[in-house]
Structure formats: structure tokens, C-alpha cells
Amino acid sequence: MIKPLLIMAIIAAVVLGGIFAWQAFIGKMMQKGMGAAAAAPQAVSTIAAAEDRWQPQVQATGSVRAVRGADLSPQASGVVDEIAFDSGNDVPAGKILLRLKPNDDYAKLQQLQAAAELAEQTLKRDQEQFAAQAISQAVIDSDVSTLKSANAQVSAQRALIDEKIVKAPFAGRLGIRQVDQGQYLTAGATVVTLQALDPILIDFYVPQQALAQVKIGQAVAALVDTYPGTTFNGIVESTNSKVDSASRNVQVRASFHNADRRLVPGMYASVRIDAGDASNYITLPQTAITYNPYGDTVFVVEQSGFDAGGKPRSIVQQRFVTLGPTRGDQVAVLSGLKVGEIVVTAGQLKLRNGTAVVINNTVTPTNDTNPHPPNE
Numbered sequence: 001m002i003k004p005l006l007i008m009a010i011i012a013a014v015v016l017g018g019i020f021a022w023q024a025f026i027g028k029m030m031q032k033g034m035g036a037a038a039a040a041p042q043a044v045s046t047i048a049a050a051e052d053r054w055q056p057q058v059q060a061t062g063s064v065r066a067v068r069g070a071d072l073s074p075q076a077s078g079v080v081d082e083i084a085f086d087s088g089n090d091v092p093a094g095k096i097l098l099r100l101k102p103n104d105d106y107a108k109l110q111q112l113q114a115a116a117e118l119a120e121q122t123l124k125r126d127q128e129q130f131a132a133q134a135i136s137q138a139v140i141d142s143d144v145s146t147l148k149s150a151n152a153q154v155s156a157q158r159a160l161i162d163e164k165i166v167k168a169p170f171a172g173r174l175g176i177r178q179v180d181q182g183q184y185l186t187a188g189a190t191v192v193t194l195q196a197l198d199p200i201l202i203d204f205y206v207p208q209q210a211l212a213q214v215k216i217g218q219a220v221a222a223l224v225d226t227y228p229g230t231t232f233n234g235i236v237e238s239t240n241s242k243v244d245s246a247s248r249n250v251q252v253r254a255s256f257h258n259a260d261r262r263l264v265p266g267m268y269a270s271v272r273i274d275a276g277d278a279s280n281y282i283t284l285p286q287t288a289i290t291y292n293p294y295g296d297t298v299f300v301v302e303q304s305g306f307d308a309g310g311k312p313r314s315i316v317q318q319r320f321v322t323l324g325p326t327r328g329d330q331v332a333v334l335s336g337l338k339v340g341e342i343v344v345t346a347g348q349l350k351l352r353n354g355t356a357v358v359i360n361n362t363v364t365p366t367n368d369t370n371p372h373p374p375n376e
Contacts, residue, residue, distance in 0.1 A: 041358040044347035051339050054281045057272050062204025064267040066195040068170050073188050075163035080183050087176045091168045100164035109157045116150035172196040200258040204271045205249040213275035220254040223270045281332035287365040288345045295320045299344040314357050329366045
């Protein structure tokens, strides 16, 4: 019995020893592979830290609106009798655009005018008789009152007729006609939209912290995606007299020349205002920054000896930096970096202090002060 047990124990020891030996071999090979991978240079893209002229700006988004705009409508109900405009026309102030059927309005006006003329003649005759002391002052007073009442009725009838006529209250461009001849309109129904397009306004909101940087008459640049690459220049016309208590933003209005009518009400616009004096900052692409709760860092490329082939060996060192404002793809660096130092812009996730790197700038992150979508 002892001999079989001894044989089984020897076999078990051999098997376990083989398993442990195999695991040790695998671990050693993995450690060797990881060491070789760690020693291999990591490919990164870089940029030389450069100083750039930096103009502080207040940026916002806003909407284009007309200096004067209105939905035109009749003040009375009736059937459309005449349409005196075409969609999209430029019209002067006071132009008649639409008339409703007057029905018997003009007949009533003539009746009231006749009554007013009779009252005026009666007053003249009575004044002559009063001069001859044939009638009393009371008769003259009654005649004057009758004439005033008749003239008032004439004015009221004319106003009623005018309520059935739609005129352009100011010069501008008409929109699309909303009614047809013979259509019955109720009072207040929109006939057409009229917009004064030159000059034109852009309303936008800025944080209350930026209010001190916005002054009346200050230059404003606006961009609209309808015209890529085109900058519209205007000036700040006014600011609201209060800050919105919900958003803590204040409304600002800028005025722009628009003789070519390219800007139309309702457009979305991006607005920039130059605020304060320009300064020189070291700038980097925002992709170069590693943002952390304990501080923002960059990786700086340094030379550290030579490799086995005699070529200069590059390594990276992590460095804390203090950041300033941003514009487009760029961020300003206030401290922690010097002009001319080489900074990693892509590939930071695989780096740590002392990691060897090889620079490959075939593809680099964008570094545009005013980036646009690729389709623009």
C-alpha cells in the first residue's frame, strides 16, 4: 500500500511543479514584453510654444431684428376690394397696400358733409341777423354747436373709411402676401409683414461680469452661417437698463448697415466685441492641456542623451501651468511655460515623466482662433 501512495505523490509533485514552472515562465515573458513596450518611444504630435497678440473679446450669440417691423392688418372687418402690392416689394411710407369694400361708407360721408355745409351756412346767416340785432346770442351758440357736431361726424366717418385701408406706416420691404382679393377679413387679420432692413439690429445677451467692458458706440463684429467667412461690422447702440434676474445676463443691441439687405430679421448671429487693450500671451492648442482637479498640466519635450544609434533621445516632463482666457481652439498660458519650448499636443494619455517619445507631426490638432465647421 505504501508503494502506490508514494508513486501517486511523486506524480502529483511533478505535475504541480510543471504548472508552477509554466506560470513563472509566462510571467517572466510578460514582464519582459511590458518592459520592452515601456522602453519603446511613444509617438506624439508637438508644437513650439509661441507668443501671440491677444485681443480680449466678449462673445455672444444673438438674433437679427428690424429697426421697425410690423404685421400689417385692417382695423375693421370687410371684403378685400383691392390689393395694391406684390410680395417682396420695397414700399415708401404711406403707400396704400389694400382696400376693403367701402359699401355705403362714402354715401354716409356725403350725407354728413351736406349736413355740415348746411350747419355752416345757417351759422353765417344767423351771424348776419345777430349783427342786425334780429336774433339772440343763444341762437348763435346753438348754431356753433350744431356745426361742430356735424364736422365731428364727418371726421368720424372718414376715420371709419380709413380703417378699411391698409397703408405702409414706414418705408421698408414687404413679406409674402397672406390674403386674396374677395376674401373676407376680420379686424386685425395679418395682410403682410413690413420690415425696415437698413439699418438693422442684432440683439444679444452678455453676462453681467462683461457689462463693464461693453460701451455705447463700441465696434461689434457679427457672423452668420448664411454667409460663411463674411464679417458684418456695426456698433453698440444701447444696453438694457436692467439685468435679467433669472440668467444674470443683460441685453445689448447693436446696429449694422444693411444696404444690400443680406441680413434679415430672425437670423441667428455670432457676435464679438473687442474689450480692453491687446496683450501678448503664450498660446497653445487646447488639446495640449491635461485638465485635472489638482491643476492643469502639459508635457514638455526635452533632450536626454542619445539612443543606441547615436541619435538624440527625447523624453517628456509633466509641468503645471496657469491658464488664461480661451479663443477658438487656443488657450492662453499665463505661467509655467516659456516661449520656444516644445509641448505635446496629442498622445498624452500614454505618457508619464521620463517617457521617451518620437515626434510625428503628420497630423496635428487644430489651432485656429476662429474655427468653422468643415462644411463651411
